[in-house]
Amino acid sequence: MEMKFTAKLSDKYYLSENRRFLLLKFELVEPNEIKFEAGQYLSIKISERGERRSYSIASTPDNTHGFSLLAEIVKGGLGSNYLLNLNPGEVVEVIGPLGKFVVNEKSDQATSNVNNKLFVATGSGIVPIWSMINDLLINKKTLVPIRLHWGMKREEDLFWVDNLERLSEAHPNFVYDIVLSRASDNWELCTGHVQDCLMRDFPNGxxxxxxxxxxxxxxxxxxxxxxxxxxxxxxxxxxxxxxx
Ligand SMILES: Cc1cc2nc3c(=O)[nH]c(=O)nc-3n(C[C@H](O)[C@H](O)[C@H](O)COP(=O)(O)OP(=O)(O)OC[C@H]3O[C@@H](n4cnc5c(N)ncnc54)[C@H](O)[C@@H]3O)c2cc1C
Structure with missing residues (x-):
């Protein structure tokens, strides 16, 4: 159920070397417990005038006393500036959890093959999908095939690649592909748009x-x-x- 929460910033750091993606960790203040489904988002108040921005929850639902957000820093963006200037210890006001972009639990049975799950993200669209995939593999111990295609621009934008690699090593049913639209000559994996990579991987539809x-x-x-x-x-x- 959607509620208003206050939460204290406990940590924040850049995920990518080019400082484009900022991870923020919050501890709930009041109420101090949140129940959400992987894939949902929060609406955060970013000004006294009441302006708000939506940010997907990057953490998984087993963490009920806090949450993480990942912000793509847009130059001059109101939400970006608010989160950039927020210091550890400061308190934010959020409403949530919101949204219906969640895993279809009804078909989540290891025996059926209609539930093979294909996740496709571009840029910061990885955030809700990151929570969903971690929740499926680690918390729900799902055995159905899970594929991820993640489109980004350049090598220097990338983050969480080590985590994806560890996840795929620990869970043979999970396979991921990173697709770069503006890759350097050194990039040996998929290039172009994620759509191109999907055509390559599923040529027979x-x-x-x-x-x-x-x-x-x-x-x-x-x-x-x-x-x-x-x-x-x-x-x-x-x-x-x-x-x-
Ligand atoms: C359901 C939902 C979930 C979301 N989850 C996330 C999330 O987890 N992480 C996240 O970073 N964002 C997320 N967003 C987007 C987020 O809410 C903001 O719209 C976005 O971060 C830009 O906000 P801003 O206030 O910094 O920029 P604004 O002040 O809104 O925009 C400033 C300028 O930047 C332009 N702009 C906005 N976004 C981009 C961009 N990506 N690239 C280039 N130019 C841009 C605008 O057109 C405008 O000209 C989500 C949005 C929705 C609807």
Whole structure:
């Protein structure tokens, strides 16, 4: 159920060398417990005039006494500046949990193959998907095949790659691909748009047994959803969240 919370910033640090992605950890003050589903977001008050911005919860639901957010720092952005200037110990006001971009639990049985899960993220759209995948693999011990395609621009934007590698080593049912649209010549993996990589990985359009979870900026999300349908994923099996 959606509620108003106050929370204290306990830590913050950049995830990428180019200082584009900032991770912020909060401890709840009042009320001091939150129940949410992986994939949901919070609306954070960023000014006394009452302006707000939405940020997906990066942490997993087993952490009920706090949460993490990941902000892509947009130059001159109101939310970006607010979070950049926030110091440890300072208190924020959030409303949440919000949103319906969550894993379809009804089909989450290890025996059926209709529940193969394909996650497609671009940029900071990885945040809710990160929470979902960690929750599925670590907390729910899901054995169904899980694939992630994550589109970013350049090598220097990347973060969480070591964590993804560890997750895939510990969980053979999890496979991830990072796709760079502006890769340097040294990048040996997928390049172009995530849509191109999907075409490469599923050339025969065999996604009719997969559910899709797509998150990123509005235009890209719509494009990816159309591509998934082209690859035979059923429209009703595609869930998405647009960062506007
Ligand atoms: C449900 C939901 C969940 C979200 N979760 C996250 C999240 O987990 N992490 C996250 O970083 N954001 C997330 N967003 C987006 C976030 O709410 C802000 O819109 C975004 O961070 C920019 O906010 P800002 O106040 O810093 O910039 P604004 O003051 O809103 O914008 C400043 C300028 O920057 C431009 N701009 C905005 N975003 C971008 C961008 N990505 N690239 C280039 N230019 C841009 C705007 O058009 C504007 O000109 C989410 C949005 C939604 C709707």
């Amino acid at each position: 065999e996604l009719n047994n997969w559910e899709g979870y797509v998150c990123g900026s509005k235009e890209i999300v719509l494009d990816i959803c159309a591509k998934l349908e082209e690859l035979k994923m059923k429209k009703e099996d595609i869930y998405h969240e647009k960062f506007t």
